[in-house]
Structure formats: structure tokens, C-alpha cells
Amino acid sequence: MPSRTRVPVSVETESMASTDWAGLLEEGEFAAALSAWRACFANAEDSLSATWARAEIEERWGDSYFFGKETGASPHFHAALDALVPHGSVFTSIEENDRRMAAHGRVMNKLYAVDGTGMPRPGNDGDPHPNARLAAPPPRRVAVPEPPVLAKRREAVSRAREARRQRELPAAALFREAGHWQHYLLGQMWREAGQALAPSFPGEACRAYVWSQHYFELYNTAWSANLPASRWDSDGSQEIMEVQAAASALGSELPGTECPAWVIALLDGSWREALTALEGQRPPDQFRPLEKILAATCRAAGEQEAARFLTPDT
Numbered sequence: 518m519p520s521r522t523r524v525p526v527s528v529e530t531e532s533m534a535s536t537d538w539a540g541l542l543e544e545g546e547f548a549a550a551l552s553a554w555r556a557c558f559a560n561a562e563d564s565l566s567a568t569w570a571r572a573e574i575e576e577r578w579g580d581s582y583f584f585g586k587e588t589g590a591s592p593h594f595h596a597a598l599d600a601l602v603p604h605g606s607v608f609t610s611i612e613e614n615d616r617r618m619a620a621h622g623r624v625m626n627k628l629y630a631v632d633g634t635g636m637p638r639p640g641n642d643g644d645p646h647p648n649a650r651l652a653a654p655p656p657r658r659v660a661v662p663e664p665p666v667l668a669k670r671r672e673a674v675s676r677a678r679e680a681r682r683q684r685e686l687p688a689a690a691l692f693r694e695a696g697h698w699q700h701y702l703l704g705q706m707w708r709e710a711g712q713a714l715a716p717s718f719p720g721e722a723c724r725a726y727v728w729s730q731h732y733f734e735l736y737n738t739a740w741s742a743n744l745p746a747s748r749w750d751s752d753g754s755q756e757i758m759e760v761q762a763a764a765s766a767l768g769s770e771l772p773g774t775e776c777p778a779w780v781i782a783l784l785d786g787s788w789r790e791a792l793t794a795l796e797g798q799r800p801p802d803q804f805r806p807l808e809k810i811l812a813a814t815c816r817a818a819g820e821q822e823a824a825r826f827l828t829p830d831t
Contacts, residue, residue, distance in 0.1 A: 538570065543650065547578040563603065565613065572600035576624055576646045583627055583643060584651050588635035594628045688786040689731070691817040697739035701753065704732035706813070708760055709806040717803075718776045719767040724784045725807075726764040733757045780807055788814040792823055799827065 538553035551574055558567035579593030601621045608614040623644055630641035637643065645651060692703060707729035714722035737753035779794035791811055800808050812827035 538574065542574055542577060545581070545650070547574065547581065550574050551578075568600045568603055569617075572597045572620060572624075573646060573648065575600060576620070577649050579624075579627070580645045580649050580651065583631070583637050584645060584649075586637060590637070591628060591631050591635060594624050594631075597624045598628070688783070688788045688814050691788075691814060692732075695817070697736050697743075700732045700735040700739070701751075701756075703810075703813070704729050704736060704753070704756060704760075706806060706810050707732060708756075708763070710810060711760070711763060713803060713806045714776075714780075715763075715767055717774055718780075719769065721776045721780060721784060723764050723767055726760050728784070729760045730757055733760065777804070779811075780804060783807055783811055783814075788818070792820075 536553050536557040538550045538557055541550035541553055551571075554567075554570055554574055555562075558564065558570070561567055562571075575593045575597035579590040579597065582588065582590040582593070598621060601617045601624070608617065623646075627637075627641070627643035630638050630643050632638050692699060695703075707725050711722045711725035711729060714725055733753045733756045737757065740750065740752045777794070777800065779791040779800070782788075782791035782794055788811060792815065808827050812824045815821070815824040815827065
């Protein structure tokens with residue numbers, strides 16, 4: 518079993534190794550590795566590379582207790598989770614998001630396997646960090662379905678991250694303080710957009726439904742905050758379930774079909790790019806629900822002339 522406290526070294530060696538957190542980690546000097554990590558990433562502790570390194574140190578430190586069948590793993594697993602998904606973080610890279618979610622699931626699975634006394638439960642299916650060097654590595658296990666409770670919690674984390682990402686998009690920012698009835702209306706408009714896209718562009722329809730659910734959830738939050746005065750109005754939950762059902766019922770992508778660039782830009786929340794991509798032309802009737810959304814966004818941004826061009830009859 519690797520030691521968990523560092524053996525004293527000379528001042529010269531200490532200076533040379535002060536930022537070699539990876540080397541210290543390989544030696545099993547976890548506390549020293551964490552100190553070296555702080556020196557290595559001074560003033561950059563929140564960077565992607567720093568938080569990824571911190572997560573590895575903490576997870577492997579916790580593994581040394583967990584797979585050694587000792588107490589003490591939980592604090593390190595919690596620290597690893599915090600490093601993998603820092604509060605308020607949004608990962609723009611799909612690859613970065615995927616690797617952190619995979620590591621998050623691995624650490625969370627071990628954390629759930631720790632009992633009330635701090636000991637790992639017998640027969641648990643926890644896996645060590647891929648770089649772990651354990652004295653007695655656990656036997657290889659047959660893959661088993663993810664526990665339902667873990668799947669639900671991970672889904673909740675993904676939903677929260679997606680909600681944060683939606684709020685930060687340019688189009689969403691324009692309606693942040695629009696009020697609950699405007700949010701309800703936007704939820705309806707995006708649901709209609711999803712219905713219009715579904716026959717030919719199911720992938721883009723799913724993204725429209727995400728926008729719809731986003732606004733219905735904003736409405737639901739305001740409805741809950743204004744009880745009991747709002748009790749006679751819809752709470753938005755039925756609408757959310759209908760949108761989720763519509764998204765689940767979408768078919769496969771049709772070969773050879775390409776969604777217009779302006780629609781993609783609008784789904785990305787980039788309304789100015791969507792307006793530019795139209796090149797002064799109104800879209801076909803199939804895309805009328807999305808045209809109305811773009812017009813509403815233009816009005817919210819003070820672009821009244823563009824809004825009148827898109828919806829001259831309103």
C-alpha cells in the first residue's frame with residue numbers, strides 16, 4: 518500500500534520536486550502531490566488542466582483507502598467531484614464534457630459504495646482511477662447496468678448544466694427578465710417550432726423542444742414562487758411532460774436533408790447570425806414558427822425594423 522504522508526527530503530530535492538505533482542502521485546505521496554499541484558497551478562487553480570489534475574490526485578488518494586478497505590475515502594471522492602464539475606462551470610467542448618462525466622460517474626459510484634461507517638461495502642462494483650497503482654488491484658468485473666438512482670442523479674446534473682448553458686446564450690439573455698407569461702409564450706412558440714421541424718429535421722426538432730422545456734421550466738419556477746395567487750393558472754408541469762414526450766417520439770434523421778443555416782443559428786441562440794443567414798429573404802411557410810421566434814427576439818433586442826420584415830402582418 519503506498520504511503521499517504523511524504524518522507525522528509527532535502528531542501529534541494531524539495532525545491533526540484535515542488536511542482537512535480539505527477540511524479541509524487543506515482544510514488545503514492547498524495548499529500549505532497551497536492552502541495553506540488555498548488556505550486557504548479559498557482560493563480561490558475563480553476564483552469565481545465567488544473568481541475569482535471571486535482572480530480573486525479575483526490576480520486577487516487579481516495580482509492581488508496583477505498584481499495585485498501587479502510588475508512589477515509591469519502592472526503593477525497595467529494596473533493597474529486599468538486600474538481601471535475603466546479604460550481605457554475607460550462608464545458609463548451611463535447612470531448613471535455615464527456616471525459617469529465619465519465620470520471621464523475623466512476624467516482625460517484627465508489628462514493629455510493631461507502632457505508633455509514635466510512636468503509637467500502639463488501640461486493641461493491643467500484644473501479645479505481647485508470648492511472649491507479651494499487652497494491653492489490655480489484656478483480657475485473659462484468660459490466661452491470663448503472664444503478665437507477667445514479668442514473669437519475671447524473672441526469673439531474675446534465676439538466677442543470679444544460680439550463681445554465683441555455684441562460685447564457687445571447688437569445689436567452691434577452692428574455693431573462695421578460696416575466697413568467699412571456700416565458701410561457703416562448704415555451705409554446707418553441708414547442709410549435711419543434712412540431713414544424715419534426716417531420717424533416719428530427720435532430721433540430723429535439724433542440725427546439727429543449728428550448729421549449731427551458732422556458733416552461735422558467736415559468737414553473739415563477740408560478741411556484743407566486744403561490745397561492747397563481748394556483749388557478751397552469752403550473753407548466755403538464756406542458757413540460759408533453760414536450761418531453763414529443764422529444765422522445767421523434768424519428769430518425771432523414772438522409773440527404775440539411776437544415777437551413779439560419780435555423781441552426783437560431784437553435785444555437787445566435788439570433789443575429791440567424792438574421793444575417795436569411796440574406797433578406799423570408800423563409801418558407803414550413804419554418805413560420807421559427808420565423809416568429811426570431812421576430813420576437815428582434816423586438817426584445819430593439820430591432821423593430823427586422824421584426825416587422827419577418828412578421829409584417831403583426
